[in-house]
Amino acid sequence: MRHLTLASALLTSMAVTTPAxxxxxxxxxDDPLELxxxxxxxxxxxxxxxxxxxxxxxxxxxxxxxxxTVGSNTDNSGEAINLLLASGKLPDIIGTSRIKDVVxxxxxxxxxxxxxxxxxxxxxxxxxxxxxxxxxxAAISAADGNMYYIPYLPDxxxxxAYFIRYDWLDQLGLDLPxxxxxxxxxxEAFRDGDPNGNGxxxxxxxxxxxxxxxxxxxxxWDGRSSGSDTYHDFYVDSGQIKHPYAGEGYREGVKNLAEWxxxxxxxxxxxxxxxxxxxYLLSENLGGMTHDxxxxxxxxxxxxxxxxxxxxxxxxxxxxxxxxxxxEHRRIPIKPDGWAIGGTNKHPVETIKYFDFWFSPExxxxxxxxxxxxxxxxxxxxxIFTDAILGTxxxxxxxxxxxxxxxxxxxxxxxxxxxxxWSNEFALEGIALYDEGEYLxxxxxxxxxxxxxxxxxxxxxxxxxxxxLERQQAWxxxxxxxxxxWDAYMGDLDKMGLNDVLAxxxxxxxxxxxx
Amino acid sequence: xxxxxxxSAGSANSAGEQADGASARPMQERLVWLADHFKREWQIYxxxxxxxxxxxxxxxxxxxxxxxxxxDYSIFRGIVESPWVGLEHFETLxxxxxxxxxxxxxxxISALSLIFGFPVPIFxxxxxxxxxxxxxxxxxxxxxxxxxxISTVIIxxxxxxxxxxxxxxxxxxxxxxxxxxxxxxxxxxxxxxxxIGSGIWQEAGFSSIIFLAAIAGVNPSLYESAVxxxxxxxQMMWKIxxxxxxPTIIIMLIIRIGNLMEVGFELIILLYQPATxxxxxxxxxxxxxxxxxxxxxxxxAAAGLFNAVVAFVLVMAANSVSKRVSRTSLW
Numbered sequence: 124m125r126h127l128t129l130a131s132a133l134l135t136s137m138a139v140t141t142p143a144x145x146x147x148x149x150x151x152x153d154d155p156l157e158l159x160x161x162x163x164x165x166x167x168x169x170x171x172x173x174x175x176x177x178x179x180x181x182x183x184x185x186x187x188x189x190x191x192t193v194g195s196n197t198d199n200s201g202e203a204i205n206l207l208l209a210s211g212k213l214p215d216i217i218g219t220s221r222i223k224d225v226v227x228x229x230x231x232x233x234x235x236x237x238x239x240x241x242x243x244x245x246x247x248x249x250x251x252x253x254x255x256x257x258x259x260x261a262a263i264s265a266a267d268g269n270m271y272y273i274p275y276l277p278d279x280x281x282x283x284a285y286f287i288r289y290d291w292l293d294q295l296g297l298d299l300p301x302x303x304x305x306x307x308x309x310x311e312a313f314r315d316g317d318p319n320g321n322g323x324x325x326x327x328x329x330x331x332x333x334x335x336x337x338x339x340x341x342x343x344w345d346g347r348s349s350g351s352d353t354y355h356d357f358y359v360d361s362g363q364i365k366h367p368y369a370g371e372g373y374r375e376g377v378k379n380l381a382e383w384x385x386x387x388x389x390x391x392x393x394x395x396x397x398x399x400x401x402x403y404l405l406s407e408n409l410g411g412m413t414h415d416x417x418x419x420x421x422x423x424x425x426x427x428x429x430x431x432x433x434x435x436x437x438x439x440x441x442x443x444x445x446x447x448x449x450x451e452h453r454r455i456p457i458k459p460d461g462w463a464i465g466g467t468n469k470h471p472v473e474t475i476k477y478f479d480f481w482f483s484p485e486x487x488x489x490x491x492x493x494x495x496x497x498x499x500x501x502x503x504x505x506x507i508f509t510d511a512i513l514g515t516x517x518x519x520x521x522x523x524x525x526x527x528x529x530x531x532x533x534x535x536x537x538x539x540x541x542x543x544x545w546s547n548e549f550a551l552e553g554i555a556l557y558d559e560g561e562y563l564x565x566x567x568x569x570x571x572x573x574x575x576x577x578x579x580x581x582x583x584x585x586x587x588x589x590x591x592l593e594r595q596q597a598w599x600x601x602x603x604x605x606x607x608x609w610d611a612y613m614g615d616l617d618k619m620g621l622n623d624v625l626a627x628x629x630x631x632x633x634x635x636x637x638x
Numbered sequence: 639x640x641x642x643x644x645x646s647a648g649s650a651n652s653a654g655e656q657a658d659g660a661s662a663r664p665m666q667e668r669l670v671w672l673a674d675h676f677k678r679e680w681q682i683y684x685x686x687x688x689x690x691x692x693x694x695x696x697x698x699x700x701x702x703x704x705x706x707x708x709x710d711y712s713i714f715r716g717i718v719e720s721p722w723v724g725l726e727h728f729e730t731l732x733x734x735x736x737x738x739x740x741x742x743x744x745x746x747i748s749a750l751s752l753i754f755g756f757p758v759p760i761f762x763x764x765x766x767x768x769x770x771x772x773x774x775x776x777x778x779x780x781x782x783x784x785x786x787x788i789s790t791v792i793i794x795x796x797x798x799x800x801x802x803x804x805x806x807x808x809x810x811x812x813x814x815x816x817x818x819x820x821x822x823x824x825x826x827x828x829x830x831x832x833x834i835g836s837g838i839w840q841e842a843g844f845s846s847i848i849f850l851a852a853i854a855g856v857n858p859s860l861y862e863s864a865v866x867x868x869x870x871x872x873q874m875m876w877k878i879x880x881x882x883x884x885p886t887i888i889i890m891l892i893i894r895i896g897n898l899m900e901v902g903f904e905l906i907i908l909l910y911q912p913a914t915x916x917x918x919x920x921x922x923x924x925x926x927x928x929x930x931x932x933x934x935x936x937x938x939a940a941a942g943l944f945n946a947v948v949a950f951v952l953v954m955a956a957n958s959v960s961k962r963v964s965r966t967s968l969w
Contacts, residue, residue: 232712396915397798590736596912600913602913
């Protein structure tokens with residue numbers, strides 16, 4: 124056995140693959156073992172044994188997964204997992220998007236198996252990973268201190284960035300805006316200077332596909348709009364849980380954004396234009412500035428073939444009123460997606476070894492890139508896609524989903540190398556710019572409530588959130604005045620239980636991350 | 639042996655009236671008659687069966703689950719194992735000003751759509767009935783039926799586009815008469831008219847079918863004798879058509895009242911914004927946000943139960959009023 128492992132290590136390092144011998148160290152069982160699996164994600168509502176990635180994993184580990192997905196007729200994974208739980212019969216493995224709250228709530232009741240001891244004893248790769256990343260271990264632990272699922276861990280830090288029409292700036296003789304006042308001046312120039320040159324005052328200076336990205340601008344007044352990649356989320360300020368919509372910077376930001384809105388610097392239809400806003404406003408040569416994803420937004424530079432000198436690129440976050448440059452959005456290091464072991468699984472040891480397989484170097488390459496020799500080859504220690512993937516002209520990620528790779532209903536650690544190989548040059552340029560400036564800030568990774576905390580949160584939070592959003596839109600639209608309403612607003616939040624919710628979150632946070 | 643349970647049941651029914659021996663004979667005859675009846679009419683019962691099974695499976699069986707409104711429901715523990723909490727969820731609801739607002743909005747939106755929406759299909763049916771040219775009539779009918787077949791998502795898209803301040807047809811038209819564009823969809827005061835109006839546009843044509851059918855059922859000899867008596871078309875409509883279809887109108891009205899609390903919330907969810915919650919948030923959207931999005935099935939069940947009880951009271955009241963006033967009723 125020892126000698127086989129040595130041989131395989133040698134062979135892998137030489138990038139020569141003779142699979143049958145090289146990979147036998149990954150075998151989990153001598154005789155094939157079948158495990159049932161529920162795997163649900165809106166992109167693939169059931170587990171498919173024929174995915175090339177699965178065939179490869181089966182060959183290497185001798186673990187055979189059998190599809191037992193419930194609710195394949197819906198694309199709502201939450202409904203599917205609830206159906207599964209209500210049926211009372213859980214398969215051996217349960218993988219789905221949004222699994223975190225489910226396992227943290229029902230794991231302690233016995234529906235899912237705690238993983239800590241299993242990982243400690245049987246999963247060297249997972250163990251090494253969690254030793255290196257105690258923050259991730261803390262973030263996925265339930266209120267009882269146990270881990271109940273192995274998450275999908277996205278790689279790469281950058282998500283959204285500020286984008287602006289560089290060619291419009293050139294045409295109007297303006298520099299890139301460096302602070303909030305300059306942003307305002309640029310937006311005014313976009314509004315009045317007719318940069319698209321059609322003689323009409325039809326430019327939309329700031330637009331957003333999600334109206335929440337308008338609220339994101341409160342960071343320019345030192346406010347916050349969210350603590351994570353979920354909108355309206357709580358954030359942590361030196362160990363204290365706070366809500367962004369109850370802070371002074373937010374108040375100042377909303378006051379100013381309301382003025383910008385009234386002056387026509389912001390898309391008047393920002394609340395209803397919806398997901399097609401970017402496509403429409405850019406291709407009609409109307410939109411000036413937005414805050415959106417690096418990769419997909421950079422892709423719009425293809426419009427330069429239709430619109431003269433069109434350049435829509437990322438620029439560094441403008442300095443706030445106090446001079447801070449932050450980019451509030453980033454890819455969260457842990458998603459609430461992943462997989463767990465059912466409470467009635469008869470083979471927990473084999474299952475955790477199987478989970479561990481996907482964290483081994485070999486498993487990680489398979490789950491990120493597909494099958495070696497077919498979809499990728501090893502070059503200088505890096506997996507590089509072959510023409511079978513890059514040569515088709517189709518989006519790489521959707522091709523990978525079809526192979527069974529990059530499935531978020533499986534616990535795995537993404538490798539950013541998979542994305543960088545097909546990122547557009549403008550995106551890479553923007554990412555380099557953001558890397559240089561270190562604009563990212565820490566994220567709130569969520570808390571796991573115990574039952575009492577959960578009850579308080581459930582009772583108060585949905586109504587508070589509704590109220591906050593109602594006031595927020597009213598202020599921006601000018602049907603309310605944030606300065607005049609603020610004290611009453613804070614009083615209402617208190618009456619509605621915001622402080623109770625914050626106290627419960629704080630106690631959960633302290634327990635989970637250690638104060 | 640076979641008629642023993644039957645006779646005892648018979649005696650229970652006719653308790654204190656007759657002796658056992660006397661009731662056994664008619665009971666036996668009735669059974670024979672029933673057997674004959676089934677043998678003769680079994681096809682009808684087979685046709686009825688799917689509907690009965692559907693009712694049992696999808697309407698009666700789920701009633702068992704209503705108890706979660708009174709429990710601290712955990713999906714994994716299941717309905718039976720979850721602990722009782724009494725009226726806690728109802729207390730939570732009635733202490734929530736947003737729920738009370740949603741109740742108010744539900745009633746207002748329903749009442750307004752009843753007042754404005756209910757008469758429209760009747761008008762349409764009467765108007766179609768007056769069109770004599772068959773091809774023209776069929777064309778008109780098709781045009782007003784069409785929106786019924788469009789999915790709600792598309793309807794919402796059409797509404798959002800039509801009322802958009804920059805490109806919408808509505809603002810373009812009011813722009814011609816010199817009015818500044820209005821951002822209708824984020825103004826609370828415009829939500830109800832837009833919602834009710836688009837509802838009428840979508841459903842009025844299709845709902846007129848039932849009234850057209852009722853009109854087609856009016857005895858032609860009534861019209862013939864009216865013509866002989868020299869009645870105008872207008873008089874015929876008022877004196878013959880409308881009175882003849884009145885029972886249909888009343889029945890439809892009672893059914894509508896029974897559904898009063900059921901606002902079509904898909905369209906609301908697609909159209910509303912936090913800025914318009916004030917007038918747009920109804921019980922069903924509240925349940926959706928509070929209950930389903932955050933997984934509080936027990937609370938959602940409590941809100942749903944409240945909704946159903948109010949609807950039940952409304953339909954009972956409408957039925958009994960109608961029975962007394964017009965002698966037409968559902969039961």
